[in-house]
Amino acid sequence: MSAVSAFIVLEGGEGSGKTSLLGGLSNALRQLHFNVLATREPGGTSEGLALRKLLLSADGLDWEHGAELLLMVAARVQHVKRIIEPALANGTVVVCDRFVGSTLAYQGAGRGLPVALIEELHDKLVGGLRPDLTVLLDVEPHLGLARSVRRLETAQHDEGRFETLKTAFHERVRADFLRQADKNANRTVIVDANRDYPFVQAEVVARVTEWLASRGR
Ligand code: TMP
Numbered sequence: 225m226s227a228v229s230a231f232i233v234l235e236g237g238e239g240s241g242k243t244s245l246l247g248g249l250s251n252a253l254r255q256l257h258f259n260v261l262a263t264r265e266p267g268g269t270s271e272g273l274a275l276r277k278l279l280l281s282a283d284g285l286d287w288e289h290g291a292e293l294l295l296m297v298a299a300r301v302q303h304v305k306r307i308i309e310p311a312l313a314n315g316t317v318v319v320c321d322r323f324v325g326s327t328l329a330y331q332g333a334g335r336g337l338p339v340a341l342i343e344e345l346h347d348k349l350v351g352g353l354r355p356d357l358t359v360l361l362d363v364e365p366h367l368g369l370a371r372s373v374r375r376l377e378t379a380q381h382d383e384g385r386f387e388t389l390k391t392a393f394h395e396r397v398r399a400d401f402l403r404q405a406d407k408n409a410n411r412t413v414i415v416d417a418n419r420d421y422p423f424v425q426a427e428v429v430a431r432v433t434e435w436l437a438s439r440g441r
Contacts, residue, residue, distance in 0.1 A: 227315035228258060228259075228315065228317060228436065228439075228440070229312045229313075229314075229315055229316060229317065229318075230317045230318070230356045230357065230436065230439070231308070231312060231318050231320070231353070231354075231355050231356045231357075232249075232317065232318065232319050232320070232355065232356065232357045232358075232359065232432060233319075233320050233322070233323040233325065233355035233357070233358045233359070234246060234249075234319065234320070234321050234322070234358075234359050234361065235322060235323070235325045235326060235329075235358055235359070235360050235361070235401055235404075236360055236361030236362065236363060236368075236401065236417060237363055237365055237368045237394055237397050237398050237401070238365070238368045238369050238371075238372040238386065238387055238394065239363060239367065239368030239369060239370065239371030239372035239373075239375070240361035240362070240363040240368050240417040241361055241363075241371075241417050241421050241424055241425075242321045242322070242361055243264070243321060244421060244425070245359075245361070245424065245425055245428055246262050246264060246319060246321045247262065248425045248428075248429070249319055249425070249428055249429055249432060250262040250319050252429045252433070253317055253319070253432070253433075253436075256433065258317045258436070259314075259315055259316045259317065260316065260317050260318075260319060261307070261308075261311045261316050261317070261318045261319070262319050262321075263303070263307060263308070263318065263319070263320050263321070264320060264321035264322060265296075265299060265300060265303060265320065265321065265322040265323060265326065266279055266280070266295075266296060266299040266300075266322075267299070267303075268299070268302075268303035268307055268308075268320075269299075269302045269303055269306050269307055271298075271299070271302045272299040272300075272302050272303050275295050275296075275298060275299040276299065276383075278295065279292065279295055279296070279299075279385070280382075280383040280384070280385050280386070281382045281383065281385060282382060282383070282384040282385045282387070282388055283382055284382070284385070289331065289335040289336070289337055290337065292331060292335070293327065293331040293335075293337055293341075293342065293345075294345075296326075296327050296331060297327070297345045297346070297349060297350065300323070300324070300327075300346075300350050301349050301350055304350050304351065304353055305351075308320065308353065309351075309353070317436070320355075323355060324342070324346050324350070324354075325355075325358060325401065325404050327342050327346075328342055328400060328404060329396075329397045329398075329400040329401050329404070330386065330397055332400065333396045333397060333399065333400035333403075334389075334393050334394075334396050334397045334400075355411065356411065357411055357412070357413070357432065357435055358404075358405070358408065358411060358412045358413075359412075359413050359415060359428055359431070359432065360401055360402075360404075360405045360412055360413070360414045360415065361415055361417035361424065361428075362398070362401070362402065362414055362415065362416060362417055362418075363398075363417040363418055364398075364418055365391050365394035365395055365397075365398055366391060367418055368394070368417075369387060369391070369394060372384075372387050373387055402414075413428075413431050413432075413435070415427050415428055415431070
């Protein structure tokens with residue numbers, strides 16, 4: 225079982241519980257004896273973490289939308305080439321908190337940048353890697369934003385630049401995640417993340433485990 229490779233991506237809006245789930249799902253898979261790498265975007269490498277700080281501070285820099293897109297892609301190129309591809313080549317289940325689906329939803333639908341440009345950057349610079357399975361944690365923006373703001377305040381994280389954007393932005397992001405899920409229905413599971421976290425984690429662990437088992441058949 226330890227030689228199984230798979231690229232599983234967690235996507236969703238603010239406060240959908242992805243970060244807790246990254247730990248919860250990874251631990252559950254390790255208990256089943258999979259080799260697991262838990263990672264996230266923007267981040268995942270030293271360069272990606274440096275970019276994360278520049279991109280997410282609510283009290284920091286004010287990026288043009290095109291610059292924001294290029295920095296998200298820059299972090300992803302480092303992450304895929306240095307961390308994700310080597311892990312997949314080495315029999316690892318990579319669980320990643322956000323990937324190109326977030327760029328399509330936030331910089332595409334949210335900011336209004338062309339989807340064709342995002343796809344081209346992804347194909348030409350990132351090498352076109354796509355998730356084997358996407359878990360979409362679908363949450364109502366008003367509920368998710370309230371959760372996220374609470375979490376950032378409690379942890380005193382200055383990472384709230386996207387939380388300061390209007391609810392209409394987050395509604396577009398949510399609609400686009402649902403559009404992507406519909407387009408890639410055979411490799412996406414949608415989970416209702418409006419519920420309390422333990423219910424969400426239990427459903428995600430069950431569905432991912434079932435998906436991994438079905439791949440081995
Ligand atoms: P998170 O770690 O709480 O999910 O925060 C990451 C933020 O960055 C979140 O608001 C979504 C945003 N983001 C983009 O806008 N585009 C991207 O490509 C990625 C990976 C994240």
